[in-house]
Amino acid sequence: MVQYDGLPEFVAARGPALLRSAFLLTGDRHLAEDLVQAALVKLAPRWQRVAGSGDPESYVRKILYHDHLNWWKRRGRHVYPSAAPPEPAGHPDIADRTVRSVLLGQALGRLTAKQRAMIVLRFYEDRSESETARLLGCSVGTVKSQTHRALARMRALEPGLADLLTDHEIPEVAR
Incomplete structure (x- = not known):
């Protein structure tokens, strides 16, 4: 042991x-x-x-x-996501947050695996571009371009979230 x-x-x-x-x-x-x-x-x-x-x-x-x-x-x-992600205990169930979480989850579910990994690493885990590149075994330029493409695709898939999805941050509801 x-x-x-x-x-x-x-x-x-x-x-x-x-x-x-x-x-x-x-x-x-x-x-x-x-x-x-x-x-x-x-x-x-x-x-x-x-x-x-x-x-x-x-x-x-x-x-x-x-x-x-x-x-x-x-x-x-x-x-594709079949249900909302498990929420940490103690968070209140707020309708607006729930709707946004569902929409973000649906948009995430429609990304490619690599784009999804980029979004999770960069915004959910708050990893730097260089950390993300190291973890995925690619260049920093690839991280930048794939992240940009993933966010653009999410904005196109869920137009109601376009104002929330910038190239620099994903709102708290996605976390």
């Missing part, structure tokens, strides 16, 4: 955040759970080395994004 010292605590502490990110990538709770589980299975044999590096969450998130893109490429399709 020494090999896995700290892994259960890491999963308990960061699992919900990983699951929410996976849900935003897949649009489906069950697929998100599968994606997180697969990432954690890949992490387990490397846990001592990864934990020793000081940033195991970045390692797991990189696995999440790459596995999601690979899954999407293998199947030639992506999943």
